[in-house]
Amino acid sequence: QKEVEQDPGPLSVPEGAIVSLNCTYSNSAFQYFMWYRQYSRKGPELLMYTYSSGNKEDGRFTAQVDKSSKYISLFIRDSQPSDSATYLCAMIWSDKVIFGPGTSLSVIP
Amino acid sequence: DTGVSQDPRHKITKRGQNVTFRCDPISEHNRLYWYRQTLGQGPEFLTYFQNEAQLEKSRLLSDRFSAERPKGSFSTLEIQRTEQGDSAMYLCASSLSRSDTGELFFGEGSRLTVL
Numbered sequence: 001q002k003e004v005e006q007d008p009g010p011l012s013v014p015e016g017a018i019v020s021l022n023c024t025y026s027n028s029a030f031q032y033f034m035w036y037r038q039y040s041r042k043g044p045e046l047l048m049y050t051y052s053s054g055n056k057e058d059g060r061f062t063a064q065v066d067k068s069s070k071y072i073s074l075f076i077r078d079s080q081p082s083d084s085a086t087y088l089c090a091m092i093w094s095d096k097v098i099f100g101p102g103t104s105l106s107v108i109p
Numbered sequence: 110d111t112g113v114s115q116d117p118r119h120k121i122t123k124r125g126q127n128v129t130f131r132c133d134p135i136s137e138h139n140r141l142y143w144y145r146q147t148l149g150q151g152p153e154f155l156t157y158f159q160n161e162a163q164l165e166k167s168r169l170l171s172d173r174f175s176a177e178r179p180k181g182s183f184s185t186l187e188i189q190r191t192e193q194g195d196s197a198m199y200l201c202a203s204s205l206s207r208s209d210t211g212e213l214f215f216g217e218g219s220r221l222t223v224l
Contacts (some may be wrong), residue, residue, distance in 0.1 A: 039175060043200055044152065048168070080171060087126025088151050092211045096142070097167070099151030 003027055004100035005090055019076040023089030025083045026070065033065050035074045037085045038102065041087055048074065054061035068101045099108050113216035115201050121222045122191055129187045130219040134203030141184050142213060143176055144200040151198055157185060159206060191223045 013019055021035075027032055036044035038039045048063040050056045056063045064073040072089055086102040114133045122128050137181045140159050144152035155174070156166045160181040173191075176185040180206050188195055202213035 002182045004151075034210075034212075041217070043202070043217050044213075045215065046210070046212045090151075095140075095164075095206075095211075096154050096157065097213055098154070099144075099213065101151045102151065104128070 002101075003098055004089060004091065006085075006100040006103050008101055008103060010104040010106060013079055015079060015081060015107055015109050016087050017079050017107070019074075019083070019105060019107075021074040021076075021087050021089075021102050021105070023072045023074075023080055025072070025091060025100075027093065028067075028070060030070075030091040030093060033063070034071050034089040034090040034092070034097070035061075036090055036099070037064060037083045040090060047085075047087075049051050060107075070078075078087075081107045081109050082096060113147070113201055113203055114213055114220045115199075115216035116192070116197060118217065119220045119224065121180060123224050124193060125190055127187065127189045128191055128221060129185055130199050130221075132186070132201030134201070135214055136182075137204055138203035138214070140204045140206050141149055142202040143184070143186050144202065144206070146198045146200055146218070147196075155186075155199075188199070188221070191221075193223045196221055196223045203204045218220075 035048040037047045038044040053067045060077045062075040088102045089100040116131045142157040143155040146152045159179040173189045176186045198218040200218045202215045
């Protein structure tokens, strides 16, 4: 079993839709959770960061962590074509960032 | 600050040749990471430095791979006797060890194609 798993997609939604991206992990010791966004031919960039279970909101983005289920989610409201990218969930472990395989999202105008 | 820069952006080489990639991190960042990313996968950790000390190498990293950060600033990643399986995007990232979030700042990567 891989440490971090995501549905690879691709996921295609119409502009304005609510998008739900999900990630599961196996190591219950993970405590720091992040979502990175990666545009084509670019390096990943940090989108959201959270430490505890619960929700964290930033504009159109909400990150949700359920440590008891080892499950994290990213919700995107009012999705825009500029949100088209690969979304990587990630955890910090021993000074390293461990990435999931990513979910490719396309938002169609 | 121009961010993390990597050179070259794309390298095409024949199997068996040696290649070297360079990474210039954000100047005040003391940590520097190398990751490898293949199509449809997330970045995979290779190694990292704090200042000039190499603190960890992935068990997946073969002896053909070596990385240096001689003065705690730029870093090089060398791959000797390249194989077709080495074809990937090699990403460099930097960070501050005292960062609250542990955020990594990535360069745009160096794409390696081994023929």
